[in-house]
Amino acid sequence: MSGLENLSEGDLETLKIIFDPTAVIGEVVDREDKFQDDEPEPSTPEYLESKSLRLFGARAAEQGKLEEALEEMNKAVAAAPELPDAYNDRAQVLRLMLKDDDPATTILVGCTNGPCRTVKYLDHTEDRREGKAIPRTV
Template sequence: MAGLENLSERDRAVLRSIFDPTATIGDVVDEGDKFQEDESEPSTPAYKESKSLSLRGMQLAEAGKLEEALDLMNKAVEATPERAAAYNDRAQLLRLMLKDSEAMSDLERALQLTEGKRTRARALALCQRGVLLRKRGSDEDARTSFTEAAKLGSSFAKKQVVEMNPYAALCNQMLSQIMKGESEIKL
């Protein structure tokens, strides 16, 4: 088809979403997270230590040293028990370790600490909770978590809300069938 080389990336994404009934525009164009308000953590020595411990823990986790990583993540939480991001980080590691109940406890604590705030830490905790709830088969509760995270600016959560919407999936499938039918007619 002539002229396709002049399409914008977004236009190409729309076309891909039409021909793939399971895709959404968000799957192919990630505009990134957009948080209206982000937490500005204090620059106290304890917060700096907690951030450093979390970062080192993440590096160990990426290297496959999960128990060592957990030890550092525990120390990060102990250094600043009021820092929601430390609980988020540890919850992610716990999920990797298949310790979902412990991860959920950390996420609930992160959500308590961010209650009423429009922060990245809250959005991340809601996304992780949504993933765990979906894994448990609690789709309605997961959708609620993802919806709140999407309102806070999480692009991942927005994709999950669309993916979990049965009407959107059905519409994508029907549109794909119509487009395929039209192309078959033209041949």
């Protein structure tokens, strides 16, 4: 028993390519993964408005106008709240503004468990905003 009988056809082809010195590259069968196509982009008026607002927001962010970009992304979320794209784009703007962890800070401040942990987190946040290197602690 050689152990090859349990291998798939693709596995056998791979082994042949690796170990057969006479195999020609042209003989290699391209067995690309077959992924299902993404869903078509929605064409609802709400989606199109949200997309337009996101584009305005992205342009503003590229120009360094982050407050304006955030306003546009908030409008995009309001235009189509069921679609994740605007939320993702708004999150990117918040990251650029270094405000992506503000809600977490608010939650941690109200937490009575582990106040030392909260202080460390807040110190980390301030260091990050000031561009300081943050030592890794375990």
